[in-house]
Amino acid sequence: MYSEKVMDHFTSPRNVGEIENADGIGEVGNAKCGDIMKIYLKIENDIIKDVKFKTFGCGAAVATSSIATEMIKGKTIEEALKLTNKAVVEALDGLPPQKIHCSVLAEEAVKAAIEDYKKKHNKQ
Amino acid sequence: MYSEKVMDHFTSPRNVGEIENADGIGEVGNAKCGDIMKIYLKIENDIIKDVKFKTFGCGAAVATSSIATEMIKGKTIEEALKLTNKAVVEALDGLPPQKIHCSVLAEEAVKAAIEDYKKKHNKQ
Amino acid sequence: MNKRIYLDHSATTKVKPEVLEEMLPVYTEYYGNPSSIYSFGREAKKLVDQARMRVAKALGALPEEIFFTAGGSESDNWVLKGVSYANKNRGNHIITTSIEHHAVLHTCEQLEKEGFEVTYLPVDNYGMIRIEDLKAAITDKTILISIMYANNEIGTIQPIEEIGKIAKERNIYFHTDAVQAIGNVKIDVKAQNIDMLSLSAHKFYGPKGVGALYIRKGTKIANLITGGGQERGRRAGTENVPGIVGLGKAIELATENIDSYNEKLLKLRTKLINGVMEKIPYTRLNGHPEKRLPGNANFCFEYIEGESLLLNLDMKGIAASSGSACTSGSLDPSHVLLAIGLPHEIAHGSLRLTLGDENTEEDVDYVLEVLPEIVQRLRDMSPLYEKVKGGK
Amino acid sequence: MNKRIYLDHSATTKVKPEVLEEMLPVYTEYYGNPSSIYSFGREAKKLVDQARMRVAKALGALPEEIFFTAGGSESDNWVLKGVSYANKNRGNHIITTSIEHHAVLHTCEQLEKEGFEVTYLPVDNYGMIRIEDLKAAITDKTILISIMYANNEIGTIQPIEEIGKIAKERNIYFHTDAVQAIGNVKIDVKAQNIDMLSLSAHKFYGPKGVGALYIRKGTKIANLITGGGQERGRRAGTENVPGIVGLGKAIELATENIDSYNEKLLKLRTKLINGVMEKIPYTRLNGHPEKRLPGNANFCFEYIEGESLLLNLDMKGIAASSGSACTSGSLDPSHVLLAIGLPHEIAHGSLRLTLGDENTEEDVDYVLEVLPEIVQRLRDMSPLYEKVKGGK
Ligand SMILES: Cc1ncc(COP(=O)(O)O)c(C=O)c1O
Numbered sequence A, B: 001m002y003s004e005k006v007m008d009h010f011t012s013p014r015n016v017g018e019i020e021n022a023d024g025i026g027e028v029g030n031a032k033c034g035d036i037m038k039i040y041l042k043i044e045n046d047i048i049k050d051v052k053f054k055t056f057g058c059g060a061a062v063a064t065s066s067i068a069t070e071m072i073k074g075k076t077i078e079e080a081l082k083l084t085n086k087a088v089v090e091a092l093d094g095l096p097p098q099k100i101h102c103s104v105l106a107e108e109a110v111k112a113a114i115e116d117y118k119k120k121h122n123k124q
Numbered sequence C, D: 001m002n003k004r005i006y007l008d009h010s011a012t013t014k015v016k017p018e019v020l021e022e023m024l025p026v027y028t029e030y031y032g033n034p035s036s037i038y039s040f041g042r043e044a045k046k047l048v049d050q051a052r053m054r055v056a057k058a059l060g061a062l063p064e065e066i067f068f069t070a071g072g073s074e075s076d077n078w079v080l081k082g083v084s085y086a087n088k089n090r091g092n093h094i095i096t097t098s099i100e101h102h103a104v105l106h107t108c109e110q111l112e113k114e115g116f117e118v119t120y121l122p123v124d125n126y127g128m129i130r131i132e133d134l135k136a137a138i139t140d141k142t143i144l145i146s147i148m149y150a151n152n153e154i155g156t157i158q159p160i161e162e163i164g165k166i167a168k169e170r171n172i173y174f175h176t177d178a179v180q181a182i183g184n185v186k187i188d189v190k191a192q193n194i195d196m197l198s199l200s201a202h203k204f205y206g207p208k209g210v211g212a213l214y215i216r217k218g219t220k221i222a223n224l225i226t227g228g229g230q231e232r233g234r235r236a237g238t239e240n241v242p243g244i245v246g247l248g249k250a251i252e253l254a255t256e257n258i259d260s261y262n263e264k265l266l267k268l269r270t271k272l273i274n275g276v277m278e279k280i281p282y283t284r285l286n287g288h289p290e291k292r293l294p295g296n297a298n299f300c301f302e303y304i305e306g307e308s309l310l311l312n313l314d315m316k317g318i319a320a321s322s323g324s325a326c327t328s329g330s331l332d333p334s335h336v337l338l339a340i341g342l343p344h345e346i347a348h349g350s351l352r353l354t355l356g357d358e359n360t361e362e363d364v365d366y367v368l369e370v371l372p373e374i375v376q377r378l379r380d381m382s383p384l385y386e387k388v389k390g391g392k
């Protein structure tokens, strides 16, 4: 069902956890639908210095969160905003059709966290 | 499907053949329906001295003809007229439901042959 | 993977060696078509008839009331469509429950599109229908009551005998989907006034792809699959002789051993449920505390999602199932869990463990060792759990 | 009984050892439910997908166009009802032939009762439809043409490619019941413009109780069995995994070996037909002289009845079949023999011998030794034969 890459990120998710006093936090999805992703960012000079996530959801939800955090870590927020769900799916060597929405959530969670950062720091 | 008794009468039918100058001949059924029975009687003093049959039909048709000839041989025509299809079925240890009509044919063939005898000999 | 602990017996079971043993010569020797009149066609027919007798005996039915099908889904489809179409002139109303298997529910929805009316009885928090609800739902137009014997997810067993009595009094056909019940509860279709009953061999250590429908003599029901004259003109298609033979043997074993099987499973399940409830906080047991299938344990672990749980268990060699939306491929979690009143977010975190023949105490010990860790790990990763930890 | 010569391969076949070999581990090891997400559920799913690929390859179809069923009858029922119900708005007319299998014919009769109109194309003395008849039968309301690939009694093979072309031109769905054709003729559903095709594993050395339906992508067809989401939501019911695996292996073998199989059967059949026609007077060969299934020989022996013949052959160890009324349990002989213009009394005396994998030249020699005696013996007992002997 899942690619090896997905299973790898599911079984050993990178960057799990919270960041205290995070510069930006994004939470998307809802419990009713069975998926919530929450992303914490530590940002210095518009560069993502650290990122953590917490996810309630299926294997794909965990894996997409995990790889998304890897993909934006060390990037500028400009670059991170360019992350697409397609890129996430590709980085995981594909997802089953009914799980594509998880990659969309991951993209949205990153964007929401950056949005939050911008708002808090009057960058908009 | 068939009882041993039926198979015995089918594989070694008794009294197969014709009687030349028979005193009575009965033929019932029709080729269209797949069953024809023809019974030949030799009668002396109203006693059935000899009987033969020819049958076109299924296993049950052959077996019922065979046993019916056995059951009437040596009997008076009075007695032979009392032969019922039920008695034929019982003598064969039963028949499958869709084959009961063969026993009816056997009864009818016997009656037709005796009828023919009576008509020819002005016994009616 | 070294360990492999199968805890999904409600999904399907492994064919018992005794069952396979009876099936094998059918493939290699008695391969004749049962409709043929030559000797080994008749042999095949004899085997089918023997299986029919075994099924009849297991249910308290007559052999001529048993019809073989391709499984539980076909049997359910046959009943619902067959009774509806054949009894249109008497009425167009069907009563069923909101927790039936999809083979019943989706077929009812189909019938609704065709102009039939269906009442889906609600259930209480344990998954039980209320007899008053049933009585109140019956109208002059009711032609069929279809209520499952035991639920496949939460294991709740319905008051079948009471339902049968009501159906009989009101002169309405009563069908029960007993796919999960065979081998677990004692069934007597006459004493319980059951008019039709569906079963599926692979749920009781028989082969997949074969089932049966009991139809009480005199019941008006149209055919679902038309064609050749097999099954006394009621279900066309060359008989699945090896499958039917396997079904016959499996149901014989299942009903013969029902008491010892129940005892064994109950013991294991008590240990499992007590262990889980003790070791894992924020956990609920779904289904009825007593009136449930002996091998069924169904939990909800709050703050986590079922598929993640299953994948983690699988990595530890444990095969289980969940009513989470993710496993079914739909957006909503199990209709059964919602029907017993669970909120969506809780229903997503369900786990069904169904015990069976080959399970041991060690298996349960292993689950009790592994499961709490997994749940904790997933909770630690869950944004919903933060608030709990934080004392909110 | 010492000798056993099986000459009824059109009724059913023995499962090949290679097929059974692939099925067995499915019973004992890969017994998971293909819908389950744990490892051995996924293994089972992989096996089902592999079988699907094999079927697709054998037919020139895509894997996603193959749907597993419980056999040829279910496949036929599915097509006729599914296409009719889903395309009601386009029309209510179906074209089929008078020599279809009952799974098609009886289902058509059912549909007629529901308001559909069915044209049953006549056939010529060889059992061939006439293309002009087909063309003339098509109306604006025609939604489906269902014409069997090869007939199960007389073996006649229809001009499928021509029919496909016409159906395509007129934008009408074309279904063919290929239950008898698989492994005997080369099929390419795309080249032949076939939109739907039924098959049944036990007719080509696979297991009983499993079949498939090919449905061209984009075809509008309603479900026959509703419920769980198996077969991509098109056919509910836990997959008969061992059966499906067996079907997959069997169709692979059947299509790989088609040329050598044909050659072998043709040689034996030529000998059989020539021998019978030479040795037994008042005999007719039914079906087309060339355009027929390679293993099929169908005779009428005048003045005798088929069941008696079968019983006698059975006692000599030969398994055969007949279109006589007696074997079918009905009053009329085979509708196929009547459709090719045989009078009732001749049709009653039919014998079908269908050759297969394990038959040898010796088998044919034995039949040619035994059959003439049996026919003579029955004729001697027949009141119809008297007249012939007497020169009338
Ligand atoms: C031409 C044809 N169609 C359909 C069927 C039905 O197949 P099954 O008996 O496997 O359902 C058969 C064989 O019985 C057949 O010969």
Ligand SMILES: Cc1ncc(COP(=O)(O)O)c(C=O)c1O
Pocket (backbone or CB within 6 Å): C070, C071, C072, C073, C074, C076, C101, C103, C148, C150, C151, C152, C177, C179, C180, C200, C202, C209, C211, D236, D237, D238, D239
């Ligand atoms: C209660 C119930 N009914 C019907 C079915 C359908 O049975 P099958 O999948 O064998 O067709 C199942 C199992 O899947 C079930 O649990």
